[in-house]
Amino acid sequence: MVNVLDLLYKSTRSEDEVVTASQAILKGLASDGGLFVPTAIPKLNVSLSELSKMSYKETAYVVMKEFLTDFTEEELKNCIDKAYDEKFDTEEIAPLVKAEGAYYLELFHGATIAFKDMALSILPHLLTTSAKKNNVKNDIVILTATSGDTGKAALAGFASVPGTKIIVFYPKGGVSPIQEKQMVTQKGDNTFVVGIKGNFDQAQSGVKAIFGDKELEKEMNAAGFQFSSANSINIGRLVPQVVYYVYAYAKLLANEEITEGEKINVVVPTGNFGNILAAYYAKNMGLPIDKFVCASNENKVLYDFFTTGTYDKNRDFILTTSPSMDILISSNLERLIYKIAGNDSSKNKELMTSLNTTGSYEITDDMKKELVDFYGNYASEEETAKLIKSLYEETGYVIDTHTAVAAVVYNKYKADSKDENKTVIASTASPFKFTRSVMNAIDEKYDSMGDFELVDELSKIGNVKVPNAIEEIRNANVLHDTVCEVDEMTKVVKDFLGMN
Numbered sequence: 149m150v151n152v153l154d155l156l157y158k159s160t161r162s163e164d165e166v167v168t169a170s171q172a173i174l175k176g177l178a179s180d181g182g183l184f185v186p187t188a189i190p191k192l193n194v195s196l197s198e199l200s201k202m203s204y205k206e207t208a209y210v211v212m213k214e215f216l217t218d219f220t221e222e223e224l225k226n227c228i229d230k231a232y233d234e235k236f237d238t239e240e241i242a243p244l245v246k247a248e249g250a251y252y253l254e255l256f257h258g259a260t261i262a263f264k265d266m267a268l269s270i271l272p273h274l275l276t277t278s279a280k281k282n283n284v285k286n287d288i289v290i291l292t293a294t295s296g297d298t299g300k301a302a303l304a305g306f307a308s309v310p311g312t313k314i315i316v317f318y319p320k321g322g323v324s325p326i327q328e329k330q331m332v333t334q335k336g337d338n339t340f341v342v343g344i345k346g347n348f349d350q351a352q353s354g355v356k357a358i359f360g361d362k363e364l365e366k367e368m369n370a371a372g373f374q375f376s377s378a379n380s381i382n383i384g385r386l387v388p389q390v391v392y393y394v395y396a397y398a399k400l401l402a403n404e405e406i407t408e409g410e411k412i413n414v415v416v417p418t419g420n421f422g423n424i425l426a427a428y429y430a431k432n433m434g435l436p437i438d439k440f441v442c443a444s445n446e447n448k449v450l451y452d453f454f455t456t457g458t459y460d461k462n463r464d465f466i467l468t469t470s471p472s473m474d475i476l477i478s479s480n481l482e483r484l485i486y487k488i489a490g491n492d493s494s495k496n497k498e499l500m501t502s503l504n505t506t507g508s509y510e511i512t513d514d515m516k517k518e519l520v521d522f523y524g525n526y527a528s529e530e531e532t533a534k535l536i537k538s539l540y541e542e543t544g545y546v547i548d549t550h551t552a553v554a555a556v557v558y559n560k561y562k563a564d565s566k567d568e569n570k571t572v573i574a575s576t577a578s579p580f581k582f583t584r585s586v587m588n589a590i591d592e593k594y595d596s597m598g599d600f601e602l603v604d605e606l607s608k609i610g611n612v613k614v615p616n617a618i619e620e621i622r623n624a625n626v627l628h629d630t631v632c633e634v635d636e637m638t639k640v641v642k643d644f645l646g647m648n
C-alpha cells in the first residue's frame with residue numbers, strides 16, 4: 149500500500165523498482181543490485197533558530213520524518229527514544245569539542261565507542277517497525293561479515309531486540325584483540341558470533357553466498373525466518389547519520405560560534421563514503437554547509453577520484469592504523485555518482501558495470517563540475533601519528549587514528565585554500581578503541597605495555613574516564629567460541645536457527 153504523499157525510494161541502477169521508506173529499509177539493496185535513493189531529497193521544515201533550541205532526539209525526529217514519511221509520528225518517536233537513551237554516556241549524544249580552531253563532533257559516545265553506533269542503535273527499531281508495517285511475520289535474521297567495528301556495533305544494536313536474531317562472522321585471528329574480545333563477550337540470546345578459518349574477504353563472500361541461496365531462503369521462510377542486512381548501504385543507516393550534522397550546526401549556532409545562515413565546512417574520515425554522504429544530504433536539505441573535505445588514509449582511491457575524475461580500485465590494499473578506512477570500494481559513492489549524473493540511472497549503471505568488470509570508471513566533465521563542493525586529500529601513516537602527538541602536546545586532547553587522518557587533511561585543505569570557514573571534524577572513534585596505535589604515536593615507551601595497561605595510561609594522560617565499553621570487556625566471560633571452516637557457514641547458520 150503506497151500513499152501518494154509518501155516520499156518514495158528508487159534504485160540507482162534502474163527506474164522500475166519504486167518502494168516506500170520502510171520497504172527500502174527491509175530490503176537493504178534494490179533487486180538490480182543498486183542502492184535505494186529518495187526520489188528527491190526533502191527540505192528541512194524548521195528554521196535554524198528553532199533547531200538551535202532542540203535536543204538530539206528532537207532534532208532526530210524533525211530530520212528523519214522528512215525521509216521516513218510512511219512512519220507515523222508515534223512509530224518514529226518510539227524508535228528514536230529506544231535508540232538514543234542511556235546506552236550513550238552523555239545526554240548530548242554527540243558533543244562538540246573545540247581544539248586548535250576546529251570543532252570535533254564526537255560521534256563515539258554510544259555502546260561500542262565508534263560512530264557506527266549513531267545509526268546501528270536505531271536501525272534495529274526501524275527494521276522491526278518496517279517489518280510490522282509491511283505485515284512481515286517472520287523473524288528478521290541479520291547476517292554480517294565484519295573486519296571489526298561493524299560487527300560489534302550491530303551486535304550491540306540488535307542484542308535482545310524482539311523479532312530479530314543476529315549472526316556475525318569474523319576472520320579468526322584477523323581482528324584486533326580488543327575487537328575480538330568485544331564481540332565474543334556479547335550478551336543476548338539472539339546473538340551469535342562465529343570465527344571463521346579464513347580472511348575477511350572469505351567471510352564476506354560466504355555471507356553473500358548465503359544471501360543468494362534461493363533453496364535456503366525457502367527453508368528459512370518455512371521455519372519463520374528471513375535475512376536482512378545491517379550493512380551501511382541500507383537507507384536505514386544513512387538517514388540517522390544526517391541528523392548529527394544538523395545537530396552540530398544548531399549547537400554552533402546556540403553557542404554563538406556562528407551566526408544564523410553562516411556556512412561551515414565539514415571534514416570526514418572516509419571509508420565506505422556513508423558518513424560524508426550524510427553530510428551532503430544535510431546540505432541538500434538546506435543546511436548551510438560550504439565544503440565537504442573527504443579524508444583518506446594511504447588507501448587513497450577517493451583522493452585520486454576527486455583530483456582526476458577517475459575511480460580506480462586496481463592497486464595494493466594497504467593495512468593502516470585506521471583499519472575502518474582500509475577500503476578500496478566505497479559503496480555509498482554510488483549514490484553521489486547517481487546524483488551528479490543528473491539522477492540518471494542508466495549512466496550510473498554503465499559506470500558501476502565498468503567498476504565491476506575492469507575495476508575502474510571515469511566520470512564526464514559535466515559530472516566533475518558537480519563536485520565543486522568536494523575536496524579530497526589523504527594522510528600518510530607518519531602524518532597521522534605526528535598529528536595525534538602534536539594535538540595532545542598542545543591541547544591535551546587525545547583523538548583516535550581515524551579522526552587524526554581527518555585532522556591532517558583539514559590542515560592540508562586550509563593551507564591549500566586559505567578558507568577560514570568554521571569547520572566541524574567528524575570524530576569517528578574513541579581513542580580507547582585504538583589504544584595501542586594512539587599511545588605509540590604519543591610516545592614509543594608505551595610499546596612494551598599490555599592492552600589494558602595502555603587503557604589505564606590513556607585514561608591518565610588524556611584525563612578521560614575509561615569508557616564502559618572497555619571496562620565491560622576487561623573481565624567479561626567469553627560467551628561465543630564457535631569456530632568453523634568457510635564451507636560450513638550455512639550449516640552453522642541453520643544450527644543456530646534450530647533448522648537442522
Ligand SMILES: *Cc1c(COP(=O)(O)O)cnc(C)c1O
Nearest residue numbers: 418419420421422423472576577
Ligand atoms: C566506518 C568508519 C569510518 C568510515 O566511515 P564511512 O561511512 O564508511 O565512510 C571511519 N572511522 C571509523 C572509526 C569507522 O568505524
